[in-house]
Amino acid sequence: xNVRLLGTGSADGWPNxxxxxxxxxxxxxxxxxxxxxxxxxxxxxxxxxxxxxxLLAASAGVxxxxxxxxxxxxxxxxxxxxxxxxxxxxxxxDAPLEVVGPPSVIDAARQWVHxxxxxxxxxxxxxxxxxxGSYDVTVLEAAxxxxxxxxxxxGLLYATDTGPLPASTVASLRGASLDVVLLEETFGDHTTxxxxxxxxxxxxxxxxxxxxxxxxxxxxxxVAVHLSHHxxxxxxxxxxxxxxxxxVVDDGTSLVEPVSALVEPVSALVEPVxxxxxxxxxxxGARSGKSRExxxxxxxEPSVTYVATAYPAxxxxxxxERVRLHRDRRPSHWETLETLDLVALLDKPGPxxxxxCLTLWLTRVMDAHDAWxxxxxxxxxxxxxxxxxxxxxxxxxxxxxRVVAVSNEVxxxxxxxxxAGRRFRDQMGRxxxxxxxxxxxxxxxxxxxxxxx
Numbered sequence: 001x002n003v004r005l006l007g008t009g010s011a012d013g014w015p016n017x018x019x020x021x022x023x024x025x026x027x028x029x030x031x032x033x034x035x036x037x038x039x040x041x042x043x044x045x046x047x048x049x050x051x052x053x054x055l056l057a058a059s060a061g062v063x064x065x066x067x068x069x070x071x072x073x074x075x076x077x078x079x080x081x082x083x084x085x086x087x088x089x090x091x092x093x094d095a096p097l098e099v100v101g102p103p104s105v106i107d108a109a110r111q112w113v114h115x116x117x118x119x120x121x122x123x124x125x126x127x128x129x130x131x132x133g134s135y136d137v138t139v140l141e142a143a144x145x146x147x148x149x150x151x152x153x154x155g156l157l158y159a160t161d162t163g164p165l166p167a168s169t170v171a172s173l174r175g176a177s178l179d180v181v182l183l184e185e186t187f188g189d190h191t192t193x194x195x196x197x198x199x200x201x202x203x204x205x206x207x208x209x210x211x212x213x214x215x216x217x218x219x220x221x222x223v224a225v226h227l228s229h230h231x232x233x234x235x236x237x238x239x240x241x242x243x244x245x246x247x248v249v250d251d252g253t254s255l256v257e258p259v260s261a262l263v264e265p266v267s268a269l270v271e272p273v274x275x276x277x278x279x280x281x282x283x284x285g286a287r288s289g290k291s292r293e294x295x296x297x298x299x300x301e302p303s304v305t306y307v308a309t310a311y312p313a314x315x316x317x318x319x320x321e322r323v324r325l326h327r328d329r330r331p332s333h334w335e336t337l338e339t340l341d342l343v344a345l346l347d348k349p350g351p352x353x354x355x356x357c358l359t360l361w362l363t364r365v366m367d368a369h370d371a372w373x374x375x376x377x378x379x380x381x382x383x384x385x386x387x388x389x390x391x392x393x394x395x396x397x398x399x400x401x402r403v404v405a406v407s408n409e410v411x412x413x414x415x416x417x418x419x420a421g422r423r424f425r426d427q428m429g430r431x432x433x434x435x436x437x438x439x440x441x442x443x444x445x446x447x448x449x450x451x452x453x
Contacts (some may be wrong), residue, residue: 001003002042003156003180003255006056008248009034010228011078012184013052015327019229023188026233034251036078037160044137045069047151050078054087060252065092069132073160074148075108076402082109087120094118098132102147119381120222124149126168127393142171144196157215161186163196174216180255181216182376183207183246188231199230200240204299207244207333210385212302221255222246237345239450244300245276262394272292279396280404283432283453284445291356293329293450294404301402303351304334307342309361326356340364346395352402359408360391361430365425371427372420391433397438407432409444 014034015024027033036050040057057064072080079132080101088097097108098120106123113119122130126141126149143163150169151158152341155414157178159165175320183206187199198206203224210216224241231237238248249255284290298304314320327336334354339345340361345353355361365388366372371381396403411429416422436442443451 001154001156001179001256003182004040004043004060004062005182005223005225005249005251005253005331006040006060006062006254007035007050007054008037008223008225008227009251010226011036011050011076012228014227014229014231016229021229023229023231023233027229029102030234031077032250034227034235037182037184038160039065040067041153041156042136043067043134045071045153047071047153048073048079049081051081051083053081054084057249062252064088065095066098068095069135070099071137071151071153071158072099072109073142073150073158074102074106074144074146075104076145076148076161078107079161080105082112085112089113089117092118098122099122100124100137102149103242103326104147107130107411117411120316127172138172138249141166141174142169142196143183152176152178153234157181157183160184161197163198164202165209168391170209170213170215172233173210174213177217178210178220180214181210181220181222182225184220184226186226186228186230188237189226190230191420193230197226201299203246204244204296207246207300207304208331218245220245223255225247231339236450239452240296242413243276243297261264276402279399280441280443281404281435281439282404282443282445283409283436288445289448289450290406290408291326293445294356294406297404298352298354298402299331301352302333304331305345305351306330306334306336306352307338307345307353307355308336308338309342309355309357309364311336311360311364322329328334331383343395344392346392346399346401346403350401352404355403355405356391357406358431358435359410359428361392362428363390366424371423374419377423385427389434393434395440396435402411405435408436410440 008035015027032180035052035056038048038053041048046067058330095120100122103123111119124139126139128139130137135153138152142148144161155178184198185203187193189200191199191201224246241247250387282290282294329439365385366410369381369384370376371385411425416425444451444453
């Protein structure tokens with residue numbers, strides 16, 4: 001199956017031509033333009049057809065003359081612009097076409113063809129299954145206004161527009177081992193939109209759910225579509241999606257090598273899915289966004305063990321409130337484990353670990369060895385702390401678990417007044433450098449932005 005993404009944008013495209021926000025400006029300057037989301041399968045089956053779809057096909061060098069089936073998800077104008085039926089009738093003659101969609105879509109589309117024309121209309125609802133040529137099509141429920149639907153075409157899931165997938169849709173996809181998932185991600189970091197769409201947070205959660213039921217596997221190509229300017233610019237969006245085994249591609253991208261002469265390869269546009277690293281270290285100062293970055297990286301995992309290295313929360317009211325806020329924003333299916341024994345966790349198999357943070361781990365290790373005292377430090381505490389750091393680095397280097405650790409950079413501010421403070425600053429820098437030396441993915445956070453080191 002060849003899937004050509006004709007468009008990957010939302011209703012207003014991206015950039016919105018009337019908008020001068022940072023996201024739209026960055027895309028416009030870079031020459032990245034996305035039209036309304038639609039996909040062409042093998043040059044024969046078209047998924048959605050908005051006003052811009054025919055021109056998007058022409059821009060990609062693709063003819064729609066071979067299209068025999070059109071599957072429309074709902075009657076919103078960016079997905080269903082039935083005037084294409086009139087334009088087709090001017091040149092297609094008696095070439096047959098089957099238009100499939102919910103009743104509201106069929107009612108709107110019928111008005112654009114002569115009753116005696118070669119177009120057949122098929123109204124569908126969630127749960128229906130039909131054969132179109134060689135394609136096995138299942139109609140799935142969408143969480144969206146009106147009678148919107150989603151489609152599974154053989155091993156392809158076309159899921160736009162929708163909010164969090166309904167239980168019936170998830171159940172019908174159990175064990176599907178899909179080849180390609182085109183999943184909408186409209187609102188990016190805007191999570192209070194209150195619409196039947198997905199944002200980055202809910203996109204990751206839907207991937208987790210689909211992985212949990214075996215619909216998405218390590219071999220599934222997951223592509224985010226229906227993108228709007230609420231997203232960060234494409235390079236940052238691509239970086240975040242890669243952490244979840246998903247990607248973003250340009251309009252016109254062919255997801256598999258063509259099997260039809262109607263479709264020409266565009267290999268230069270195809271972006272390979274990045275391999276997820278095993279070990280990640282996320283560094284930054286206070287309120288730099290490092291914990292949120294670490295949590296975001298694992299948001300699509302079916303299960304995660306959150307390793308809290310902090311002191312007991314009940315010792316300090318202000319600290320207790322900080323801990324509560326951290327807990328409240330974690331997914332409910334994550335397990336929280338309060339421990340300093342990171343070596344034992346790294347040495348045994350299990351779900352991904354999120355360690356937050358190494359700074360508090362080092363603080364408590366130094367407490368345990370009375371390393372704040374000059375006398376104790378000279379009498380062996382230094383060697384004891386170094387030994388624990390080396391043991392952690394060794395376990396980190398050989399672990400077979402996916403692990404993300406958060407750590408503070410404390411050496412870029414004012415030089416601490418006390419010898420103990422300077423000692424901790426130096427030990428923190430050495431710990432970060434030691435763990436980074438055996439880590440393939442090191443990230444630096446500042447002002448909520450993330451750079452790879």
